[in-house]
Structure formats: C-alpha cells, structure tokens
Amino acid sequence: MAAAIEAYLEKHGVNEMVQKALNAVVKQRAANPAAALAAEFTKMAKAAKQEEGASGDTSGDTSGDKPADKPADKPADKPADKPADKPADKPADKPADKPADKPAADAPVVFFVLGGPGAGKGTQCKKIVEEFGYSHLSAGDLLRAEREAGTDQGSMIEEYIKSGKIVPVEVTIKLLLSAIEKDGGKRFLIDGFPRNTNNMSGWQLTVGTKLALAGVLCYEVSEDELEARLLKRGETSGRADDNIETIKKRFNTFKMETLPVVEYYAHQGLCTKIDGSKSVDEVWAATKDFIDSKEAELKQK
Numbered sequence: 001m002a003a004a005i006e007a008y009l010e011k012h013g014v015n016e017m018v019q020k021a022l023n024a025v026v027k028q029r030a031a032n033p034a035a036a037l038a039a040e041f042t043k044m045a046k047a048a049k050q051e052e053g054a055s056g057d058t059s060g061d062t063s064g065d066k067p068a069d070k071p072a073d074k075p076a077d078k079p080a081d082k083p084a085d086k087p088a089d090k091p092a093d094k095p096a097d098k099p100a101d102k103p104a105a106d107a108p109v110v111f112f113v114l115g116g117p118g119a120g121k122g123t124q125c126k127k128i129v130e131e132f133g134y135s136h137l138s139a140g141d142l143l144r145a146e147r148e149a150g151t152d153q154g155s156m157i158e159e160y161i162k163s164g165k166i167v168p169v170e171v172t173i174k175l176l177l178s179a180i181e182k183d184g185g186k187r188f189l190i191d192g193f194p195r196n197t198n199n200m201s202g203w204q205l206t207v208g209t210k211l212a213l214a215g216v217l218c219y220e221v222s223e224d225e226l227e228a229r230l231l232k233r234g235e236t237s238g239r240a241d242d243n244i245e246t247i248k249k250r251f252n253t254f255k256m257e258t259l260p261v262v263e264y265y266a267h268q269g270l271c272t273k274i275d276g277s278k279s280v281d282e283v284w285a286a287t288k289d290f291i292d293s294k295e296a297e298l299k300q301k
C-alpha cells in the first residue's frame, strides 16, 4: 500500500493529495477526522493502484502523464485553516528554485516533532540536544519571540496564540528558515511544525529538497493528562495559552488540523509514534532509540 501511495503522490503531488483527502473529510463532518483521513488515503492509494494497473505502467515513472494544468507542487488553492479575516492566502516566500527530486546527500537533516500541546515535545527535544548535539527550533518559541517585537505582526501572532489557532505559514516559515540559516547546523529538530496543511505547503514550497526530512516523531498523550500538565505548567510559565479556555481550543486545533498531518506522515512510513504519557525517562528511552536508529540509517547513506 505504501508503494501505491507513493505512486499517487508522484502523480498528483502532496498538496493535492492532502487537500483532496481533507476536503472529503470536511464534507463528511467526520467525528474522528484522523480515522476518516486515513480511510481517504487508503481509498486514494487503491484508486492509484487500479489506475496504474489500467495503464500497464509499473515503472513508477509518471513524468509523461501528469496533467499539464496540475503541477505536482501546486499549492492548495485555499488553506483549510485560514481564519476568514486574516491575510493568509499564499506563502509569502518565493518557491524553492526548481526542486531536485531528492535532497543532496550532504543536505542538512530535519526531524519534525509533533504531539498535542503539553505532550513533552520541548522536554524531549532538550534531551536530544544534550545527547546528540542537534539544533532545536521550536516554532512556538520563535513565534512568541517575534510577538515580543511589538509590531503589527506581533499583535496578530498574539491573537492566534490566545485563540489556539495556527499562524499563517508565511510568518512561521520565515522565522524557521532564518533560524536554520543562522544556525548552520547539520541536524535540526523542528518542534511544533508542521501543524496543518498550510504549514506543510509552506515548507514544501520554500524548502523543497534543500533539507532532508529524515522522520517525524509524534508523542501521544491523552487529553486528560495534557490538560493536567498544561494547567500545572501555567502556574509558572506566564504563557498566554496555558489557561483552560485556550487549552480546549488548542486541543480542538490539534485534533482537526494536526492529527491529519500526523496520519499523512504515518501513511508515508515517516512517522514514529511514542507513548508520551510515561515518565520523562521512559519517554526519553524510546526517543533515544529512535534517534539512534535514524543516525545508524543516515550513516549508511
């Protein structure tokens, strides 16, 4: 099935695939969007398999039959997550110059780190930095720092954070790319990104294959546990979103927008899910195993 999904992706591109699946899920008003999305991907993969069988093309080379009006990297026409009154129509950055098919062997390596609010992303990233010397970039931290600048953009970011919504990618990607460039490292943990399909499109358009995505870590924790952790953290964090009203909104955003992204990567075989409800040390043991095995894979390349 993974090969069939890859074939579909080759033909239609990631944006079209994700957008089509998300549209179907939204239409269904599915109670469990992640499961519905998984079902949509499976349906698409089956259709791609049949299509491939019908055309007799088993090579996987689809370069000749891509419809001319549908480039693989065409961004979603309208990001699903755009708040109606915000100017978020298109990523502001110029698309990466004609992307190569694959990242260069010496391209810096990136891991996305996902999980619900309070799942322990930051806690585990810190440990990875200590043990493996990776560079850690938290999209949330970068946005909070930018908010402090006191500009119009700062107040816009504040609004999004307080309402638990995802800031338009053109803002976030600029912060991430400038931090990556400044850092100049070879291994990056991108914490809290991509949080929705708009984030994914922005990354694909601006980064393309300049950086190599080696894997996605996702920490799974129940909402009850997350809520308890965030309320406790809120006693000292001073964060505008560690209060029960915003926490509920963040949970909703996570379920509706981020879980589908996690499922997308899971279907690509890129996502490793870790039980984040255990103790910090137990979660770290699983995290370390993951990084060790990825480092071994990367050494063989």
Ligand SMILES: Nc1ncnc2c1ncn2[C@@H]1O[C@H](COP(=O)(O)OP(=O)(O)OP(=O)(O)O)[C@@H](O)[C@H]1O
Binding pocket: 115, 116, 117, 118, 119, 120, 121, 122, 123, 124, 140, 192, 229, 230, 232, 233, 276, 277, 278, 279, 280, 281, 283
């Ligand atoms: N395994 C764990 N068990 C119990 N508490 C934990 C665990 N991991 C992290 N915490 C605590 O839970 C809170 C949230 O952790 P952390 O800030 O690492 O999460 P996060 O996923 O980065 O959150 P956010 O997305 O909101 O920034 C912190 O107070 C942290 O000390």
Ligand SMILES: Nc1ccn([C@@H]2O[C@H](COP(=O)(O)O)[C@@H](O)[C@H]2O)c(=O)n1
Binding pocket: 117, 118, 139, 140, 141, 143, 160, 161, 162, 164, 165, 166, 167, 168, 172, 191, 192, 193, 194, 195, 199, 241, 250
């Ligand atoms: N890709 C992202 C990441 C974060 N945000 C906003 O920041 C808030 C806090 O993020 P944490 O990762 O620190 O939990 C989050 O709720 C969003 O409002 C974002 O917009 N895009």
